[in-house]
Amino acid sequence: MRETTLCFPMRERSDDGTEVLLIEKRRGLGEGWYNGPGGKLEAGETPRECAVRETREEVGLEVEPGALEKAGELTFLLDGEAHTFCHVYRTRSFTGEPTTSDEAYPEWVAVDDVPYEQMWDDDHLWLPGVLEGKTVAGEFRFEGGKPLDKAEFVGHDLEWGVSFAAGQK
Numbered sequence: 548m549r550e551t552t553l554c555f556p557m558r559e560r561s562d563d564g565t566e567v568l569l570i571e572k573r574r575g576l577g578e579g580w581y582n583g584p585g586g587k588l589e590a591g592e593t594p595r596e597c598a599v600r601e602t603r604e605e606v607g608l609e610v611e612p613g614a615l616e617k618a619g620e621l622t623f624l625l626d627g628e629a630h631t632f633c634h635v636y637r638t639r640s641f642t643g644e645p646t647t648s649d650e651a652y653p654e655w656v657a658v659d660d661v662p663y664e665q666m667w668d669d670d671h672l673w674l675p676g677v678l679e680g681k682t683v684a685g686e687f688r689f690e691g692g693k694p695l696d697k698a699e700f701v702g703h704d705l706e707w708g709v710s711f712a713a714g715q716k
């Protein structure tokens with residue numbers, strides 16, 4: 548099973564609204580869809596280190612590992628088998644300005660205007676709560692064979708208010 552991360556940088560707008568930094572993926576799994584910066588863990592890397600690296604590589608923001616707030620653990624199943632385990636983080640503490648990379652076009656989006664119709668089919672089930680500050684553990688079932696982003700989303704289970712202990716991955 549692949550171990551991956553997603554990171555959602557957030558900021559307050561001057562008019563009191565909140566924005567989240569999304570990427571439009573330019574290649575790989577979920578190409579053409581919006582998501583947070585993220586990707587697969589490299590050898591010897593912790594999930595936090597992966598989230599920091601992927602955020603730097605994909606959008607050019609610098610985040611301290613300790614500034615990442617663990618918000619979710621998501622398991623994606625394909626045809627009954629675990630395919631991807633994803634650690635989800637949010638943060639309001641980062642430096643730099645988002646820049647386009649080979650992998651991603653970054654875009655600040657109002658949390659009320661997240662384009663769920665241009666995202667993975669499961670995202671509208673868990674991302675709104677994560678952007679509200681909740682924690683979640685979820686299992687999402689896909690069927691139809693590889694690749695995962697061409698398979699059909701068929702079911703899910705969610706548990707909110709999960710405790711991710713301080714210092715945990």
Ligand SMILES: Nc1ncnc2c1[nH]c(=O)n2[C@H]1C[C@H](O)[C@@H](COP(=O)(O)OP(=O)(O)OP(=O)(O)O)O1
Nearest residue numbers: 551552553574575576585586587623631633667669
């Ligand atoms: N179903 C669903 N909803 C939301 N997000 C995701 C999924 N499935 C997923 O795989 N993901 C996330 C998890 C990861 O952050 C990305 C895909 O990562 P990865 O396959 O590593 O992306 P690539 O761009 O191909 O590879 P890297 O080189 O960036 O590691 O989507």
